[in-house]
Amino acid sequence: MERADVLQPPKNKGHRSVVSIPDAWYPGCRSEELAEGPVARTLLGTPLAIYRDGDGAAGALLDRCPHRNVALSGGAVDERGWLTCPYHGWRFDRTGGCRDVPGLPPPSDTEVQERAVPSHAVHEQDGFVWVWGRPDAPPKGRPVRIPHVDDPSYLVIQREYLFEASLHAALENALDVPHTAFVHRGDFRGGPRQPVTAIRRRIENGIEVEYQGEPPLAGPSHDEEGRPIVQQHWDRFFLPSVAQVEYLTGGERHLVTTFPHAPIDDYRTRGYLVTCWRLPGVEPESVRPALEKYLDDLLAQDVAILARQTENIRRFGGETYRSTDLDLMGPEIWRMLRQAERGLDPSAADIACTVELTV
Ligand code: FES
Ligand SMILES: [Fe+2]
Incomplete structure (x- = not known):
């Protein structure tokens, strides 16, 4: 190798997935x-x-x-x-x-x-x-609503955490299915892989991915008559900083988690988690301590991996991204953020697609 090659700086130096969208x-x-x-x-x-x-x-x-x-x-x-x-x-x-x-x-x-x-x-x-976000300016529209946060039939758990990560990295992590079997192995997915269909579509001011055919994340996989229990699952992004994950299992058990994020600066993001659970036949307060511990463990794993991601981006002085069909949210979230920052229509791109994957 020529000496000049050895001294090449890392490719992608200077690329940073950081935006500032004050009108939100x-x-x-x-x-x-x-x-x-x-x-x-x-x-x-x-x-x-x-x-x-x-x-x-x-x-x-x-x-x-x-x-x-x-x-x-x-x-x-x-x-x-x-x-x-x-x-x-x-x-x-x-x-x-x-x-x-x-x-x-x-x-x-x-x-x-x-x-x-x-x-x-x-x-x-x-x-x-x-x-x-913009000082001395009149706001437009209203913030995204947080479903079921005031619903007495739901157990509501709230958490707050600090990511050493850009807003984009934090949002992608909240809505990224493939990492769960890895970073959260044992807590969340990570069993034998199952085929699932993912359908991505545009929603107002955001993106939704619906997963069809997914087995339940936890609890029994079959009902008393031996029929497989179906889980419906939607992941959503709302511009510029709200992620949402919703599961409906067996038509009764309902879980919707909304993650409003606040970008502190380029590589620090305050995340909030509001998770609302309808658990038929379960006394909510009896499961609260175990669920809080479970959530805290999951969040600590995400905080740790995002800190490692940011640390390495800093070490290289920039980012590189090689996405596949499994990266259903991250690239499109980035595109919406970038369009919004430039004052362009963030929802202009045709993002509809269907992907067969295993989880
Ligand atoms: S009143 Fe003097 S610093 Fe604020
Ligand atoms: Fe995670």
């Missing part, structure tokens, strides 16, 4: 987290102070006082409902307007705006404070 809703925090006062969260690389004002309405402000840079998330809401900076006590309303500077007379409207801090629109829904 992201989960900022859980509603209940605001009970104790403001929280500091970073979204799309921007530090935010998320808090509840005197009216009980949530707000999201840039987490930097325009006076001398102190984090507003370290402040408190005063008796007038304004967020108070902990250094000199400047006070801000939910729109970011500076309503009071201690020691000065009440400000004019111009002064309120001159001393303002950027603010983000928020919308509370399904137990989350959703934050619009």
Whole structure:
């Protein structure tokens, strides 16, 4: 080999599956987290102070006082409902307007705006404070709903975790079937492989893959009369950051897990998991501890493999991707994210396909 070849940099150096889509809703925090006062969260690389004002309405402000840079998330809401900076006590309303500077007379409207801090629109829904990614901009539409989160006939388990991974890598992992028999071997799939048909289709603002003929993930594979139990399974992606997995087993047992993600920065993503289980004939609270442990074990495995993926992307200074028919979600999620980032129609591509595989 020629010396010059040896010194070639790795191919694909510089390719990074990272996007920034500010015109969208992201989960900022859980509603209940605001009970104790403001929280500091970073979204799309921007530090935010998320808090509840005197009216009980949530707000999201840039987490930097325009006076001398102190984090507003370290402040408190005063008796007038304004967020108070902990250094000199400047006070801000939910729109970011500076309503009071201690020691000065009440400000004019111009002064309120001159001393303002950027603010983000928020919308509370399904137990989350959703934050619009672009500051000082009116939001469009509503966040994705989380089915069954308030349904008393479902056992609901919620988890939060931090991925050392890009938004795209985290989303792909949540919806990636082939890794489950490997990374989660023994916990989830990993038995003798079974033939399954996967059908990919477009849904509003997203992608759905339906799996037909899949045996149940857990529990009995045949009913009392010896007939095979059929599991229906759908994986879904909703632009830009929500993954969803739904199983309906034997027509009764229902599981839908929704994963809202918040990109903290290029290679850190906060993930939330809201899993809702209808388990006929089972007392929900009797299975909660075991299910929580099961989920925590699965998530720890995903957190670990994604950290290894990111570490190696950093080691090579970029990415390479060689996808096959089994990679039903990742490349199309990437295409939608990229189109959205460029302001193009993210749903323009014809993605319909049917793939025979084994799981
Ligand atoms: S730094 Fe916030 S009031 Fe001075
Ligand atoms: Fe996983």
